[in-house]
Amino acid sequence: MSDPNNMSLNQSHQGFHSLTWSQAIAQLEREGTDYVIATVLGTSGSTPRASGTKMVITGEHIFDTLGGGHLEFKVIEKARSLLTQGEPAQALEQFHLAANLGQCCGGAAVVMFEVMVSEHMQLDVYGAGHVAQALIPILAQLPIRIRWIDNRADVFPANIPANVTKVVDDEPVEVAKRAKAGSAYLILTHNHHLDFELVCAILKRNDALWLGVIGSATKAKRFRHRLAHRDFSPAQIETMICPVGVPNVAGKLPMEVAVSIAGQVIGLYQQQTTPPQSRRGLQWQQLKQAFELSNNEQVVAPTAAHKVTGE
Structure with a gap:
């Protein structure tokens, strides 16, 4: 039927x-x-x-x-x-x-x-703040598919690159639950609670290609402790890359953070490229x-x- x-x-x-x-x-x-x-x-x-x-x-x-x-x-x-x-x-x-x-x-x-x-890598980017707005134009120059997700329609820039799909959804966690299998995820939201719930939803799927989360070493330690209390295994918790970015690229300006993350994403993309x-x-x-x-x-x-x- x-x-x-x-x-x-x-x-x-x-x-x-x-x-x-x-x-x-x-x-x-x-x-x-x-x-x-x-x-x-x-x-x-x-x-x-x-x-x-x-x-x-x-x-x-x-x-x-x-x-x-x-x-x-x-x-x-x-x-x-x-x-x-x-x-x-x-x-x-x-x-x-x-x-x-x-x-x-x-x-x-x-x-x-x-x-x-x-055959392009799928990357879901959560959060449309300053770091994401500096990062997306860089990543959009790669042959990958990008979904840019936020629950705030007014924070997105007027011009979105052609290979980037803007997703405005009041429930970003639900978007993560419905994402394409084998996707890579990058969490850059303004809300630590939302970050954590997104991490939980993605780890429960058990099919992520990669999971990067913006934050400090203190945030990373807190998240790992909370994930353990949610009964995630050590192996699952270790798949979360937090702080995300190339370790030897320092700086806190949005562009500095964006370049650091871009370097890590480019390395991931190159690993996925096959004849x-x-x-x-x-x-x-x-x-x-x-x-x-x-x-x-x-x-x-x-x-x-x-x-x-x-x-």
């Missing part, structure tokens, strides 16, 4: 973006956002759009259109299902508009899904069957969806 929340999401975003699918890809690549390219490879009978039509789907947005209706909704649903797997992939799927989707067109289409997963994996695409026979659709009266397509991931 389709999720009615997904249906609402489809309807609320359909047509709201002025970007074409090609413009969207350029923007999403700059941002390091995962996305799916959905392409109509072949059709028979009456269909909303012709072969070669494309749209782009992310976890939250859609760009361009395959003609709307239930076909497009099912394509979006399939694309987002593939995105949750977090791996680059290709898939072909056949859609019968009349039999399964209740559209009056009555035709059929084969759609290819290309899942494009960013691209070789991938193989869909088998030629699968593609040949799909391309033949445009010349056949009846749909000739794979009997089932095929998924191919990188080896």
Whole structure:
């Protein structure tokens, strides 16, 4: 059964973006956002759009259109299902508009899904104070994805770099609980209590790539003591880097602290950089069957969806 929340999401975003699918890809690549390219490879009978039509789907947005209706909704649903797997992939799927989707067109289409997963490191920065405002322009020059999170909308600067997503949320701890697995976290808020609750939420996830917390040696000692009383193990507590930053870069000015933290984040980013994996695409026979659709009266397509991931 389709999720009615997904249906609402489809309807609320359909047509709201002025970007074409090609413009969207350029923007999403700059941002390091995962996305799916959905392409109509072949059709028979009456269909909303012709072969070669494309749209782009992310976890939250859609760009361009395959003609709307239930076909497009099912394509979006399939694309987002593939995105949750977090791996680059290709898939072909056949859609019968009349039999399964209740559209009056009555035709059929084969759609290819290309899942494009960013290999960029994900960094969530909590707090938009002076240090963060000095730090973000530096980190934004790296090929990483950044979410900048605060519960105060008015503290953010007017101009945010393209690969930085501003998140204003009254419950930053809840944002941490919903974060992408394997993210790196940097806590720079103005509130020690919030800092501690964020640390607890992130350590409970047990999947952080890295956790840095701004503060003094005294704050670090106090946090470790309190975490032990919350029944976190010594191994979990040791994953918290506090004070965050390169030890031999001293100074208390926002830019000095920012440069110190940037050095540590750059080292982390470089550790995560690996050569691209070789991938193989869909088998030629699968593609040949799909391309033949445009010349056949009846749909000739794979009997089932095929998924191919990188080896």
